[in-house]
Amino acid sequence: MTIEQQRGRNTRDDKRTSGLLIASGDVAIIGGGVVGCAVARRMALEGASVILIEKAADILDGASKGNSAILHTGFDAPVGTLEWQCVQKGYEEFHAIHKSLNLPLLKSGALVAAWTEEEESRFNGILNKGKDNGVKDLRLLSRAEVISLEPNLGQTVRAAISVPREYVIDPWSTPLAYLQQALKNGGKALFNAEVTGGEFDGSDWLLNTAQGQVRARYVINCAGLYGDILDRDVLGGSEFTIKPRKGQFVVFDKAAAKLVKSIILPVPTERTKGIVLFPTIFGNFVVGPTAEDQEGRDDASVDKENLQVLRMQAIEKIPDLATIPVTATYAGIRPATEEKGYRIIEDKTRNWITLGGIRSTGLTSALGLAQHVHHLLAKQGAHFETITEPAVPCIPNLAEHLPRDWQKPGYGEIVCHCEMVTEREINAALEGQAPAGSLSGLKRRTRATMGRCQGFYCSARLAELTKGKFAEPLDVGEVND
């Protein structure tokens, strides 16, 4: 039996309990990626009772687990599209709320760098598009200006366009904050609850999940990589097909962060968007992503050949990276479709909205998309009492440039030494309204084991601290020494 068949069988076994009604509310959101979390937050703040349904043990288990963590201005988005609109609105709303949610923002700025004459010749197009998109502060930099701004950039750089308001954010704490705010304002989240089918009775949906039945007036399909399959399974058809596209990344040691401060964007060509070099909010420096079309929706494996090519491409552009060790490698899968743009589809007769084809801009646009969903529901006649003074969660800061938990006394001990993660942080992530449901979830909430030693020093302690917390624990059993 292949691995895939085994997995398929496991999922079917999990559907035994589907008869029981376990939750009911105004809006069910299927999928706990960044889009689902943002929609849950928006609708909860608008006064709807929301239920977020996630098939994995924790949020951010699909496309949202591996992205470039960039807050886009939308300067290069397709002009006038819904994607562009949502990116702009998302960008604005993030700025309005990030301080109160304690979400970090690294004001790195970006440079669209040209390394060939051909690339440089595309600059006018980019500048014009930026202007059309309302990003008015793009500026052309000469080679000398680029070098003086980023002296460690390879000397073959020809020129660059400065995008001063393109920033870096925390890709995992951000959606977690959205979900936490939804939960704090009356929302509910169900995990290990894959949706397997549903019936619309003319006014309400009754969804079957692996945990039991969920009743809701409206359903928002935020199932990302499985959005088309969900539509097919429940509605009987889908207007699009997901074409999974893998992106691999190489993470360099924190020593690299001092080399280059800006996000280095490529000049997009007809064929490819190209690879990005960017600092992370955690103090690392990353190169990626590749763009590889593939069949598998779960296959986020990495491969040596592509990783080595990425590393060499990074060294070409920032020669000093040659002396910096590689800390980690990862891959994410974008839910691309047969078309470039977002696939927002409304089934008004059946109170169903599908948010499909949300790719790399999703982290920025999620808040804008959530506003859009609210707008669509309002037009369909949904009416809720907006919460006037919503509860606001405070998310633990993991950004390297802001005070971390280890700097405050009483943290117990530092468990993960590479990322300076404390016992207090780990315990907090295992408790509360949306506790970590897997080791990956704990890593995303705390950074434990994500540093240069990748768990060499702290895995044993982590196995002890997380004992009995995860369905898939770090250890496979106990022994007598």
Add this chain to the structure above:
Amino acid sequence: MTDTLKYASCDVVIIGAGPTGLSAATALKRAGIEHVMVLDREPEAGGIPRQCGHPPFGIREYKRLMTGPSYAKMLVDTALKADVNIELKSTVTELKPEGVLTVASPEGLTELTAKRVLFATGVRETPRSARMVSGDRGLGICNTGTLQSMFHLKKMIPFRRPVVVGTEIVSFSALSNCKKAGICPVAMLEEDTRPTLRWPLHYATHLFGVPLLLNTCVVNILGNERVEAVQVADENGSLREIACDGVLFTGKFTPESSLARMSHLTFDPVTGSPVVDQFGRCSDLSYYAAGNVMQPRFGSDTSAAVPLYYTADNLPQPVKVAGQCWQEGKLAAGHIVKDLSGALPAASA
């Protein structure tokens, strides 16, 4: 760190309470240096030997054959008897010029000043990611250090039937640990034509009943949640799958030296160690480095512009065993004693 104020200015601060650090500290006290403090970020002193539940340890130092944990305890007891101050859960977060250290502990952040600092932070194995091994990233992929600390310190095991990658000394320590823990490795892989560990020791694979596959490397790890199999390739490139529930990457040691890398000290990116003179002094003469954190340059090619070190195909670093580290610690202490009495040349350059 209740004694921080008392030691706010130390004679010597040693970073790392492993064999190198504890041996140096003991030697310094015995040579009459008054305030000697060892800082370690772990909750327990003794370093890596704490988790090596097998002999041979202690022959050179204590003229007895010991296991790692009892050897570690002996090192700590000896240091404490010599009146060395050991501060645990104390993480040095920054090395500043002239022996100023920022230290984080559960009681808060402090700054320490020492006349001399000895950097003895040891080595760790290269993880899967830095080796750039292809495949899924499920549970069950780790280094020997993780297996040892899970088993000996927490009585847990990360897998039951792993594939072991590498044939260095530590790889055989891994096999010994597996046997004790009831773990049955399905194979030991070596990409080279012969084992890294010299004859006749590598015959130990026979003792442990683990098939040794030479000319073989892991080309793919399968299993999203947890490892389910590995794909291996032999010298002809032909592939086959081996079912397993873990991959144990052993050896390829790399200095645990990021503190030095991020500091003002001159650093050698090829070895991953700070640059030192013949006395073990760093570019800032108040800093010394010794033990496994100091790795020698390999072969004759000292001008390598791109360090092989960080690529997947790097050469294995010859890790020093505890006895050698202990010896280096004593040697470093001797230099520091001389230095403090003004008997070392100011700068060798």
